[in-house]
Amino acid sequence: MQIDLRTVSIKPLRNTFDHLARRFGDKPASRYQEGSYDIQADANLQYRPTWEPEHELHDPGRTRIVMADWYAFKDPRQFYYGTYTLTRARQQESAESNFDFVDSRCLLGQLAEEDRQLALDVLMPLRHAAWGANMNNTGICADGYGTLITQPCMFAAMDNLGVAQYLTRVGLALGDTDALVAGREAWMNDDAWQPLRRLVENTLVTRDWFELLVAQNFVSDGLLYPLVYEQFVDTKLNGRGGAGVSMMCAFMTEWHGEMRKWSDAVIKVAAKESDANRALLSEWTRTWRDRCAEALAPVADRAFGDEAAAILDTVTQSFNDRAAKLGLDL
C-alpha cells in the first residue's frame, strides 16, 4: 500500500526509553544516549566467570575506584559506534591523501639521510608500543564497568591499532621492510628502548583496569604523544625537511588532541567523586608519570640529543599542569 504521509502528524506515546527518561526526563534522547547509557547488564547475573570466579561477570569491584553511578563518565565527543566510525573514516580519508601527496611530490626526498634514519630510529619501535596500548585498551573494555567508560576504550584500542598500522606505512615509505625489522630489533634488544618496553610489559600485567586506564591513556599517552609527535615529528623533523613525515603522522597528533579531551573528562569526574578516588588517582598518576618519564629519557636522548632533558622536562611539566587542573595532587 502506498501511503501519502505528508498529512500525518501523529503524537508519540512517549519520547524515549524509561531508563533514559529516568536520567534525563521525558524528552527525545540522542543516539549517543540510547546506545550507551545502562545497556550493560547490571542485575541478576547468572554464573561465575571461570576466568575470575572472585567477581561477577560485570562487576564494579575490579577496580579500587568507587563510583555511585558508573554512567557519570560522559564522553565529551559523544562517540557511539556510528559517530566514532564516521569521524575516523573522515580522518582516514585525509590521511590517505596525505600519504598520496607525500608520495606524489616525493616529499620524503627533502629529508637528509641522517634525519631519515633518525625518524626511523625513533618511530619504528613505537609500532610495538602502540600494540601494547591496543591490548591495554581492549582489556579495559573487557574488565571495565559501564558502557560509558568501556566503549571509548574499545574505540581507543582500534585507534591504537590504526596508529601502529600508520607507523608501519611510514616505515615502508621511509625505508622498506628492513626498517620494520630494525625497529623490532631495537624494541627487543637496544638498551635505549628497554625501559619503555619494560614499562609497557608492566602495564600488561596491571590488573586494576582503572589504574591501567590512567597509566595508558592519561600518563603514557600524555607524555609520549607530545614528546614524539609534537616535539620530535612536528617540530624537530619538520624544521629539517621532514614535512612529509609530519604529514604522514598527522593522524597521531590530531588523535591525541581529541583523546585528551576524553581522558581529562574521565579523570576529572572520577577525582571529583570522592577524596579517596582523588588520592588514588594522584598516587597512580605520580607513580606512572615517574616511571614513564624515566622510560622515555633514552628515547628522548636519541631524538633530541643535547636538548633531550630540557624537552622532556617541558613535556612533563605541561603534563603536571594538566593533571593539577583536573584536581590531582602530584
Add this chain to the structure above:
Amino acid sequence: MDMSVKKKLGLKEKYALMTRDLGWEPSYEKHEDVFPLIHYEGLKIHDWDKWEDPFRLTMDSYWKYQAEKERKLYAIIDAYNQNNGHLNVTDARYINAMKIFLSAVPSLEYNAHRGFARLGRHMAGVGPQVACQMQAIDELRHAQTQIHAISNYNRFYNGIHDWKHMNDRLWYLSVPKSFFEDACTCGPFEYIIAISFSFEYVLTNLVFVPFVSGAAYNGDMGTMTFGFSAQSDEARHMTLGLEVIKFMLEQDPDNLPIVQKWIDKWTWRGVRLLTIVAMMMDYMLPKRVMSWKEAWEIYFEENGMSLFKDLARYGIKVPDCVEQIKKEKHHISHQAWTTFYAAAPMTNFHTWLPNEDELDWLSEKYPETFDTYYRPRFEFFREQAEKGERFVNPNLPQLCQVCQIPMLFTEPDEPTQIAYRQVEHGGEKYHFCSDHCQHIFEDEPEKYVEAWLPVHQIMQGNCFAEGDDPTAPDFDPIASVLKYWHIVPGKDNGDFAGSEDEKNFAQWRGMATSNQ
C-alpha cells in the same frame, strides 16, 4: 632516495606486517602473567602464528567500509522514521516481533561485544586478537544500531519502554541472558567455539537471513537494513568461527575431544535459544517468507551439514542433538506460541490466535504435525475466547535448569508427553527439558547450580517491586512481580485484539490514508 626500488608487497605480506609483526614475546613479565587465561581450559596451542585471518582488513579499510555501511544504514532509518514507516508494515501484529527482538537481542550483541573484547586482549597471538577486537567493536555496532532502529517503535507502541530493565529481570528473557552469560563466563577458547563457531557459523543465519528477509517482506525497512547490515559483519565473524576451529584442531590432536564437547554443548544451547525465533517466523510475520522448518532445512541441514562434512577430516562429528532437532523442527514453533498465548499476562508483547488463512499455511508447511497436534489447540482457544473465556494458564511453570525455558518440550518421539529429566547433585534435585541439557549440567554442575531461574527467584521473594510488602494482607504477588518488571498489565501485554497498539495503529493509518 629512489622509492621505485622498493618491492611491492602483496596483500598477505602487508597484512602480516600490519598485524602479526606488531606483537613480541615479553621478557620483563612472564608470558603466563601477560596471558593468564589461555591454559586452564586444557587446550594446547603450539604456534599462534599459524592463525590466518582470511579477510585481512586493516584499520583504514575497516573505517572506510564500516563508515559507508553506517551512512547507508542511518539514512534509511532516518527516512523510515521521518515518514512514519511503521505505518507501512503489513499489520501491527508484526511490531510484536520487534518487541521481542529489542528485548532480547541487543543485550546478546552487547555481551558479545564485551566477550570478544576479553578475547581480543587474552588470546596470545596478534592474528586472533585483531580478529576478536574487530568482532568486539562490530558487536557494539549491532547492539547500538538495533536499539536505534527499534527506538522509534517504542515511541508509538507499548511493551518495550524499559527493554533493558526487562532484559535483566523478565522470565522469558532469562533464556537469552543465560545463554550469553554462560558463554561470557567460559574460558576464551570455549567462548569462541560457543559464539564464533556454534552460534555465528552454524546458527545465526537462521535469525538474520530468513527472519530479516521476512521483515523486509512485511514492510519493515528499518529492521531489514540493520539486520542485513549487521549480517555483513557476521560474514566476517563466521569466517573467524571457521578459522578458529581449524586452528584449534590443527594445533594438537588432544584438542579434538574438548572442541567436540563444546560444539555439542553450544549447538544445543543455541538451538534451544532459537525456539523463540522459530515462533517469530511461523506466527509473528503476517506475510511469511518461509517456515521455520524450511529455514532449518536450508540453513542447518544443508549448509550446516556441508560444514560438518568439511570438518570430518579432523575427526569432528555432527553433534548428537541433531537427531533430536530433526524431529523437533516439526513442533517447537507451535509449542512456543501456544505457551506465550497461554502466558499472555506475563509477557511484554501481544499474542493472538492465527486466523484461518494462517492456520492453513501452517497445515501446509507442517503436514506431519500441525493438523494432528496443534490446530485443535487453536480451535479450542478460539472457542474459549469467543465464549468470553480467553484461556490463560494461571500457573508458574517449572523451568529447565540449563536452558531456562519452561519445560514445554515433548519427548522427541511422543509429541503428547512432556520430556522431563532429573538428576541429584550435592543433595539437591535438578530438572531438565532434555537429555542434552541434562548432560550439559552433569558436565559442569558447579556452574549451573548458580543459574538465576526467574520462577524460583520470584518464589524466594527477590522479584517484588521495591516498596511492596509481601507480608501485607492485601499483597498481590503477581501484581508486584509485574511492577518489578515494569510491565503494565493489559497495556503492554494480553491479546492484540482490542489493545491500545491495535487501536492506535488503525487510527494513525486511517489518518494517513483519508482526510479524517
Add this chain to the structure above:
Amino acid sequence: MSDVFIALQTNEESRYIVEALLQDNPNAVVDEQPAMVKINVPGSLVLKRETMEEVTGRAYDLQEMQIHLITLSGHVDEDEDEFRLAWND
C-alpha cells in the same frame, strides 16, 4: 559435493557482483529472496577482480564487496585478484 553460497543485499552494486559471479562461475544458481539474493555454487566459488572491473567499468577493490554481503558459507581465501569460497570435503 556440498554447495558454497554467498548472499547479498539487493541493490545496484550487488547487481554487478551477481553478474560477475555468474560469469566467473557458470554453474552458479541464483536464488532471489525478499531484499536479498543468494548465489549457490557446487563445491567452490570465485569472484575475480578483473571480471568486476570489466562489469563495473572502474577499478575495483574486492574488499568493497563486504558492504553488500549478507552471509556466506565455505572457507574464504582472498587476495588482491580473487575472492574464493570452497569446501574441502
Add this chain to the structure above:
Amino acid sequence: MSVQSIRPFEPVVKDAAANFHGLQVVYLCWDKHLMFYAPIAKMLPPSMTFGELIDAEITPAYSRHPDFARIDWSAVEWRKDGEAFTPALDKSLADNGITHKTAIHFTTPGLDGIGGSGF
C-alpha cells in the same frame, strides 16, 4: 570440581531449600494435558497434607480443563521423581517423601486431553 576454572571456587546453590523461607518448591504435572504447556512450580509448606495439595493447589491449577471434573481420584496414577508411588492423602508432603524440588507427575487413565489428543 568438574568445571574448568582458573581457580577453584565454592559454588552458591541459588535455589537451596534454605532460601525459600521454610517452604519448599514442588513441581506438579498432569501428564497428557498440554493446555498447561509445562509442569507447574509451587512453593508449599512441607506440613501440607497430600489431600490439601489436591484440593488447594492441583484443583485451582488445572480445573479449567474440561477433563478435570471427570477425574476419578482413586484411579489416578502418581509418580514422584519418576517413580510410581501411592500418596497417603492425610499425611504431610514431608511424610510422603516429598522434599524440596520433588517433581510429582500424575496420569488420569481414560482422560488424555481433549479428544485424547494429549492437550
